[in-house]
Amino acid sequence: MVASEIRALFAVAARPEIVSLAGGMPFIAALPLDAVGEMAGQLVTDRGAVALQYGSGQGDPGLREEICEVMSLEGIRAHPDEVVVTVGSQQALDLITKIFVDPGDVVLAEGPSYVGALGTFASYQAQVVHIPMDDHGLVPEALEEAITRLADEGRRVKFLYTVPSFHNPAGVTLDAARRARVLSICQREGFPVIEDNPYGLLGFDGEPQRALRADDAQGVVYLGTFSKTIAPGLRVGWVAAPPGVRDRLVLAAESAVLCHSSLAQLMVREYLATQPWREQVKVFRELYRERRDAMLESLAALMPASCRWTRPGGGFYVWLQLPPGVDSKAMLPRAISSRVAYVPGTGFYADGSGADHLRLSYCFPAPDRIREGVRRLAEVVGAEVELLSTFGVVPAPGTVSQTTVSQTPAPR
C-alpha cells in the first residue's frame, strides 16, 4: 500500500471536528440495538453449537431462503440454490472478477463507478472502460458505441458492472426503459451483467425499482448486501447467479475463506425472522430522505451558480460538478482546513478523470451538520474559484495524476 496525501487528509476527516460528507457509513444508531443485542445473546445460548461451528461454503440454507424473500421485493424470483452468501458484496465482486477476468480483459462500468469495484478490477488487471451516464443512468447508446469500438480494437469484454439504483457515487437510477435496453444489448453481445444493488430498498419514492435480475435470470449476476439495510459490521452479502456461475463461486469462496461466519449468518437470519425488518428499512428510508433533503436544500441555497449536482431518489450520495477549472483533489486540503470533507471525483474513475466532480454523502451526519458542512464547502469552492481566477489557470483535462491506491475513506 502506498501512502498518499489523500489518505493523510482522510485521517483528519475522521475526527469529529470535521463535518465529513465523505464516508458512506450507514446510520447504525437507528437500529434497535437493545433488541439486536438480546437476539444475539439468545442465539448463542440456544444455538451456539451451530453458530460457532464451521458452515457450508455456499452459506446457511435458511438464510438463503430469507435472502430470496428479500430479493422478491425487487421482483426477483430466485431459488435458494442460486444464492451464495459472501463476506459483504465486496467479496462477491472479488470472486466474480477472479472467475471471469484474465489480465487485460475489458470490464465495462459506469463512469463514474463504485471505487471498491474499481479497486477489485485493478487487482485482477482488468481494463475498465467507462460508459457515460446522465440523469437517467447509464446511456445505452454510449454502451453500444463502446462495444463497437472495443470490437474494432479486438478487445474482449467480460462483463458490464453496474449499480443501477441510487448509484454510488452518481446518485442516479437507471430508468425502466433503459434497463430493458441494457439487458437486450448485453444478451445480444453474450456477456453477463453484474448488477450491484446495495441501495435498492432505500428509495424515497414509491416501490423499489424492478431489478435487472428480475427480467434475466441467466444473463444477470446479482449482488446484494445487508450492509445498508441491517449493518455493515455483520459483513453479510450475497450473489444470486445462474447454476454454472454459482458452482464456481462456491468453489472460489471455499478456497478463499472456507466458509462465511456462521454466527454472522445466523444473526442475519434470526433478525429477518424475528425483527420487524421491513419497518426498520422504512425508518432508514425516512431518515435518509430527511438528510437528502437537507443536503439538496443547502446546496441550492449556498453553492455557486456554476455548480451542478444530481438529485438522488434514494441511497446515500450526491454527485456534484464543480465550476470550470476547479480540481476536487487539489481543493481537498483547503476543505479539510475549513473542517469539511468530501471524496474527490478522481477516485471513481479508472482512467484518472473525474477531477471536476466530487461525491457528497448524506447518510451519516445529522441534518444540521449537513447544512453546516455544505455551508463550509460552498465557501471553499468560492475561494477556489477566486484563486483560479487570480492565477488564470484552468487545468487541461487528463492532467490529473493517476494513482493505484484508494482515494476514498474505507467505508463504501
Added chain:
Amino acid sequence: MSDLGHVVILAGGLSPEREVSLRSGDRLRDALQEAGVDATTADADSVLIPSIIADPPDVVFPAIHGACGEDGSIREVLALLGVPYVGSTADASRFAFDKPTAKAIVRSAGLLTPESVTLPRETFHDLGASAVLDRIVATLGLPLFVKPARGGSALGAARVMTAEELPGAMIGCFAYGDTALVERCISGTEVAVGVFDFGRGPEVLPAVEIVPVGGAFDYAARYTTGRTEFFTPARLPADVAVTAAAAAVTAHSVLGLRDLSRTDLIVSGREVFFLEVNVAPGMTETSTLPMALAAAGLDLGVACRDLLCLAAARGS
C-alpha cells in the same frame, strides 16, 4: 517503570500530518515503554485540557506535527496548564515553524539558505498574479521550489522547472496555506541532521542522506517504506559533513530551540544550505531522526526518556 511518573505523548491533531503524527506517537510510546516509562498517547482535542486538569501528567512529549504541534500553540497551552514538556518553547517554535522567519534568523547567523520570496495569496490577487510571477522568475531564475510558508511533510510543495508550471504550483501550495515561500531550487544532496541536548549543550547526530527512488522526496516518498533510500551517515566529504553538523547546531542555537530538533539541509558541492528546521521531528519507521539515533548507538526510548527527565527537572 522509571521514576518519571506518568508521561503523555501528544499525537494526532487536525493538520494534514495527523496520520504521520499518530504513527510517530505510537512508535515513541512503544520505545518509551520499553525504556521503562509509563507512557500513553493523547490527541489534541476538546477532551485534552479537562483530562490534563483531572489527571495532570508529570511530563508531556509533544509529537504533533504541522500546525498546532509545531507552531507553538499546543506548547502555549501546556504552559498555561503548568505542565512540563519536552522540546522548544512556544515562542521559539513559532519562529522555527515559519520558514521565512527561520531562514532570515539563520542567515543573520551566517548560514546559507536558498534565495527566496514570501508572498501571501492576496498579493497575487491584488497586484495581478502574472506580473508577480514574472518578477519571481526573472529574479530567482529556474528551477524553483514552491512550498507553504508554514507546514511540513512536503505537503503542498512542488519543484517548478518552467515558468508555465508556476501558477499550478502556486495553487497547489495555497491549498495548504495562505502564504507561499518560493525558493531558488538548489540541486544537491538532501540531508537531515538531528540535534539533541541532554543538558550538556547541543549534540549533533550523524547526518542522514535522503535519496528518493522516484527523484522527489514528496509525501509518499517520505512515509512509504522502500520509496526512499537512506544513508547514515550521509556520504559527504569529511569537511562538508562537519559544515553540515555545524549548520544544524547553529540553527538549533540561534533559533533558541530546546531539547531536540531536526534541520533539513541541501549540500551542493561544498556549500551547505539551510532549508528548514523541525521542533517536533517525525518518529515513524521511515523518519530520519530515529535512524540518526540508531547510527549514533543511541536507543530512541532511552534518549527520549532522558529528555523527559530533563523536562521534569526543569518544571513548567
